[in-house]
Amino acid sequence: MHLSIMGSTGSVGRSAISVIEHANASPDDSTFTIEALTANRDVDTLARQAVTHGAKLAVIADASLYARLKEQLAGTDIEVAAGADAVAEAAARPVDRVLAAIVGIAGLQSTYAALNAGNSVALANKESMVCAGPLLKRVAREKDVSIVPTDSEHNAMFQVMERSQDVERLVLTASGGPFLNTPLNELHGVTPDQACEHPRWSMGRKISVDSATFMNKALELIEAAYLFDMPEACIDVLVHPQSIIHSLVAYRDGSVLAQLGSPDMKTPIAHALSWPHRRLPTDVDRLSLADLGRLEFAEVDAQRFPSIDLARHTLRQGTGATIVLNAANEMAVSAFLEGRCRFTEISRTVSRALEADIHASFSARGEPDIDAIAALDQEARRLSEALIAQPGERTRSHA
Numbered sequence: 015m016h017l018s019i020m021g022s023t024g025s026v027g028r029s030a031i032s033v034i035e036h037a038n039a040s041p042d043d044s045t046f047t048i049e050a051l052t053a054n055r056d057v058d059t060l061a062r063q064a065v066t067h068g069a070k071l072a073v074i075a076d077a078s079l080y081a082r083l084k085e086q087l088a089g090t091d092i093e094v095a096a097g098a099d100a101v102a103e104a105a106a107r108p109v110d111r112v113l114a115a116i117v118g119i120a121g122l123q124s125t126y127a128a129l130n131a132g133n134s135v136a137l138a139n140k141e142s143m144v145c146a147g148p149l150l151k152r153v154a155r156e157k158d159v160s161i162v163p164t165d166s167e168h169n170a171m172f173q174v175m176e177r178s179q180d181v182e183r184l185v186l187t188a189s190g191g192p193f194l195n196t197p198l199n200e201l202h203g204v205t206p207d208q209a210c211e212h213p214r215w216s217m218g219r220k221i222s223v224d225s226a227t228f229m230n231k232a233l234e235l236i237e238a239a240y241l242f243d244m245p246e247a248c249i250d251v252l253v254h255p256q257s258i259i260h261s262l263v264a265y266r267d268g269s270v271l272a273q274l275g276s277p278d279m280k281t282p283i284a285h286a287l288s289w290p291h292r293r294l295p296t297d298v299d300r301l302s303l304a305d306l307g308r309l310e311f312a313e314v315d316a317q318r319f320p321s322i323d324l325a326r327h328t329l330r331q332g333t334g335a336t337i338v339l340n341a342a343n344e345m346a347v348s349a350f351l352e353g354r355c356r357f358t359e360i361s362r363t364v365s366r367a368l369e370a371d372i373h374a375s376f377s378a379r380g381e382p383d384i385d386a387i388a389a390l391d392q393e394a395r396r397l398s399e400a401l402i403a404q405p406g407e408r409t410r411s412h413a
Contacts, residue, residue: 017287018049018133020105020124021115022063023056025217026138026164029279030113031063033287037294046287050104052116052124055079061086071095073104075120098123106131111287113164114139117220118344119391122146126384129153129161136286138164140237141344145337145391147240148381162286163241167234169282170260170273171242184244185262185270186234187254188314189214189277191226194253198318202358206351214257214277223347227360228314232325233343236336239329246329251322253312258301276301320361324368333382334373334390341394342367342401349402359402367398 017034021027034046050071053060057079064072064087071093074083080096087094095104098120105112105124112128113136114121121139126146128135130153137143142150154161163172167186175181192211193201210222217225224230231251239246257277264270275281276299284294314322328335346363349355355363376382376390 015045015111015287016047016049016109017111017113018051018104018107018109018128019113019115020052020101020121020128021054021113021117021139022051023053023059024115024117025221026115026279026283027051027053027113030115030283030287031067033280033284033294033296034067036297037284037288040295049107049109052101052104054116054120057083057086064092065090071104071107073100075101102127105133107133109133111136111162113283113287114142115164117141117218119145119340122387123384126150126153129157129159132157132159134160134162136162136164136283137168138283138286140165140233141340143237143240144233144340145333146382146384146387147237147336148333149384149387151240152381160289161241162289164282164286165234165237166277166279166282167261168238168241169285171238171263173273173285174261174263174271175242176265176271178242180265180267181242181244181263182266183248183250183264184238184242185250185252185264186231186238187252187257187259187261187311188228188231189225189257190253190255191228193226193318194255201318202356204357206353209350209357213255219351220344220347223350223360224343227321227357228319229321229343229347229360229364231314231319232321233340235322235325236329236339246326251314253314254310256306256309258306258309274301274303320365324361324364328368331373332376334376335368337376337387337390338367338373338394339364341391342398345395345398346402355402363398363401366401367394370397372397 048067048069051069052073054075073095077097084094102123105128111134114125115138119141122142125142163169209226210219212222259272262272278298280296284296288294328339342364346360
């Protein structure tokens with residue numbers, strides 16, 4: 015299989031590289047070849063990956079780092095490019111599948127470019143679906159290509175989804191993050207480092223903070239609604255601290271199917287890269303239910319984690335609201351990591367940005383195009399930055 019990886023130096027990209035290495039080293043399994051690899055700023059890792067795995071193209075999103083990447087790949091046959099447009103062009107190169115693993119709205123342009131060029135996409139960039147779900151699904155239908163869910167939760171649903179018309183409910187599971195049992199009156203003082211100490215998963219700092227606020231699960235709820243054409247009222251979220259059951263699908267006959275596995279992104283990535291063909295071998299830890307002994311579940315505390323209700327609210331309002339929610343969250347998380355706002359102000363900033371109602375006319379216009387989505391995203395970011403900068407409780411970084 016011929017692949018390109020958008021965001022190869024991030025946590026998902028590195029896991030994908032590991033999956034490819036393991037599969038290529040296994041006898042009697044399909045060989046993966048790499049067309050293009052892209053990264054934001056990690057030149058050293060990108061260059062090393064490109065050489066090791068024989069990529070034809072390496073792209074660094076930060077154009078100021080072009081000369082450094084060019085120097086590191088001098089003497090090889092690997093093409094070098096830089097800038098956001100070059101990342102999108104890399105995604106459009108003909109391959110069997112593009113892994114969309116760029117974090118945040120920054121991944122939308124390349125995801126759209128891949129689908130529009132007729133490439134199947136393994137989607138690990140949930141923000142693309144959150145902000146442009148109807149558009150991306152329409153393009154995929156028109157080009158007759160697949161969007162293969164790659165987030166662990168959505169891939170789990172995808173694996174156990176039979177006849178979609180027989181599905182009654184979808185159930186997302188959440189580990190609860192690092193603050194599941196922290197007293198509410200202590201949340202305002204948590205530090206970025208504390209928020210990034212996830213008990214189960216190894217992720218980048220932005221996604222780790224999203225997990226701590228439950229915004230990651232809120233975005234996944236929106237993504238599931240768009241991916242599987244499911245009303246938000248039919249999507250549940252349960253706290254499951256062990257992170258063994260990754261999602262469940264309930265059917266109208268009363269049966270409930272679940273996908274279980276060790277909390278390791280290599281499993282859903284391997285499935286997404288190989289689907290619809292036979293499964294790839296991986297080196298993930300094998301699950302022992304006897305050793306676990308018990309699996310626990312609980313309802314989400316809406317007071318502690320208001321993000322889930324915010325996601326439901328935006329889905330009822332339309333695509334414009336989901337764009338504002340994502341933009342406001344990205345800005346607030348960035349401010350928190352920089353020490354410019356408190357942990358508890360992240361969800362508050364998102365709520366206040368939605369209350370400004372800048373998305374009302376946008377949602378009424380029907381399906382937006384990629385330029386309209388980008389314009390609303392930028393407007394929402396300006397609004398969110400102004401809200402963050404307003405006088406009130408502020409803290410410098412405690413890290």
